[in-house]
Amino acid sequence: MQELTHYIGGAHVKGNSGRFADVMNPATGEVQARVPLANADEMAKAVDIAAKAQPAWAAVNPQRRARVMMAFVGMLHRDMDKLADALSREHGKTLPDAKGDVIRGLEVVEYCIGAPQMLKGDYTDSAGPGIDMYSMKQALGVTAGITPFNFPAMIPMWMFAPAIVCGNAFILKPSERDPSVPLMLAELMEEAGLPKGILQVVNGDKEAVDAILYNDTIQSVGFVGSTPIAEYIYSTGCAQGKRVQCFGGAKNHMIIMPDADMDQAADALVGAGYGAAGERCMAISVAVPVGDDTADRLLEKLVPRVEALKVGPYTSGNDVDYGPVVTAAAKANIERLVQTGIDQGAKLVVDGRNFNLQGYEDGFFVGAHLFDNVTKDMDIYKTEIFGPVLSTIRAQSYEEALGLAMDHEYGNGTAIFTRDGDTARDFANRINIGMVGINVPIPVPLAYHTFGGWKKSMFGDLNQHGPDAFKFYTRTKTITSRWPSGIKEGGEFSIPLME
Ligand code: NAD
Numbered sequence: 001m002q003e004l005t006h007y008i009g010g011a012h013v014k015g016n017s018g019r020f021a022d023v024m025n026p027a028t029g030e031v032q033a034r035v036p037l038a039n040a041d042e043m044a045k046a047v048d049i050a051a052k053a054q055p056a057w058a059a060v061n062p063q064r065r066a067r068v069m070m071a072f073v074g075m076l077h078r079d080m081d082k083l084a085d086a087l088s089r090e091h092g093k094t095l096p097d098a099k100g101d102v103i104r105g106l107e108v109v110e111y112c113i114g115a116p117q118m119l120k121g122d123y124t125d126s127a128g129p130g131i132d133m134y135s136m137k138q139a140l141g142v143t144a145g146i147t148p149f150n151f152p153a154m155i156p157m158w159m160f161a162p163a164i165v166c167g168n169a170f171i172l173k174p175s176e177r178d179p180s181v182p183l184m185l186a187e188l189m190e191e192a193g194l195p196k197g198i199l200q201v202v203n204g205d206k207e208a209v210d211a212i213l214y215n216d217t218i219q220s221v222g223f224v225g226s227t228p229i230a231e232y233i234y235s236t237g238c239a240q241g242k243r244v245q246c247f248g249g250a251k252n253h254m255i256i257m258p259d260a261d262m263d264q265a266a267d268a269l270v271g272a273g274y275g276a277a278g279e280r281c282m283a284i285s286v287a288v289p290v291g292d293d294t295a296d297r298l299l300e301k302l303v304p305r306v307e308a309l310k311v312g313p314y315t316s317g318n319d320v321d322y323g324p325v326v327t328a329a330a331k332a333n334i335e336r337l338v339q340t341g342i343d344q345g346a347k348l349v350v351d352g353r354n355f356n357l358q359g360y361e362d363g364f365f366v367g368a369h370l371f372d373n374v375t376k377d378m379d380i381y382k383t384e385i386f387g388p389v390l391s392t393i394r395a396q397s398y399e400e401a402l403g404l405a406m407d408h409e410y411g412n413g414t415a416i417f418t419r420d421g422d423t424a425r426d427f428a429n430r431i432n433i434g435m436v437g438i439n440v441p442i443p444v445p446l447a448y449h450t451f452g453g454w455k456k457s458m459f460g461d462l463n464q465h466g467p468d469a470f471k472f473y474t475r476t477k478t479i480t481s482r483w484p485s486g487i488k489e490g491g492e493f494s495i496p497l498m499e
Contacts, residue, residue: 169199249456290401
């Protein structure tokens, strides 16, 4: 069986903690590799190497740092098929989805090529007699990121590209479910010209995460994953004096108004609800048709589409709509929640139970499920299921639909489908959710905007990518300077406000 490594100091390094996690092939249910789980000593070694390498990297001018990103983009294109194959083999998602995972990360790397512009400071000439004032954005030092299984290429790149282009060293602790692509990305960054020790991958679980949180040298921690872990990392990291941003779980509502185009709404729900087996933090998991007539018209369109979804292994190419979920435990959890929905009185209008794929009986495949008549108090409504299960909750008015989305504890993404500009505008203004789609079911902002939810979907002040990333990965220093030739005889130090 393949034994994976860490990537420390520019080399693949075997784990020495003696602890490992199995890396599964979700399509077959087989263990295909094992990944070492680092202990605090291994993490400390990586941090030490990062701390030694970082000052020289920060001293490289921003344009040269950006050129590494430029070269890296070329390598991502060159190795796209290899990366997508490795990603699908461990995650289970289809090859087009795996390529999308790489591309949405690559777009942030492209954005980082603009670092020289983003890192420029401000300058005030003659802020006082002979006094100039300027600010600079400096790297933090050693930074770290902890990432989830569901986007093993995109989310690491969203973190390490801005961190590194700002002059930091970065330690990535990827998900132990699909660690191969993060290791490949670290190798590619060095091939692109990054000095050794600036990007390191330390695999692990809670022990490695705690070793990050309690390491005094690490200045900042980024996290993406489930909400309970996000809360833990945010509170622990902040208490240790680190800069922390944590992005958590979601329950994204899509409101369908009576005037919506029902074919478009149904197509959108199928893609956003079931794509990637529902394992996206921006997946739509709740459909909220307004009025019973709207609900009936929507379901008439939706049910046949959901029933027609093709589920299979990524090796089937473009012939499948989605693949298996990530682990046997994830599958069991989804099945348990579906049963809870039935027990609590929701109507299962598309029943994906007992889904069986010939030749892949041990894979973690879950059939598509669609519920109607879901209510607020049900577990399937309150909980993030993270599987191919869409709940329909009928609202009798726009205000009731809006209230549902606003009252839910999560606030990552949402969408409204309508032809009415007033309703769309009102929704965009009033909703307390971070990313909003108007006739767009998965409104993931592009690289030059920022990504982040509200409420229990985000802990921290700054979003991912876009201008916020450059703020998160730098500190501002402001310098006030006066030179002897600028000091008039008998002149006092003064700036205008004090005169
Ligand atoms: P997870 O929380 O189980 O794991 C995320 C990371 O935390 C992994 O690296 C894991 O090793 C680590 N971890 C797990 N348990 C830990 C513990 N007890 N202490 C410290 N670290 C621990 O999440 P996941 O299952 O990998 O990913 C799915 C979740 O991520 C979903 O909730 C999804 O909504 C969320 N997600 C959110 C966003 C967003 O931007 N808001 C994006 C993608 C995924």
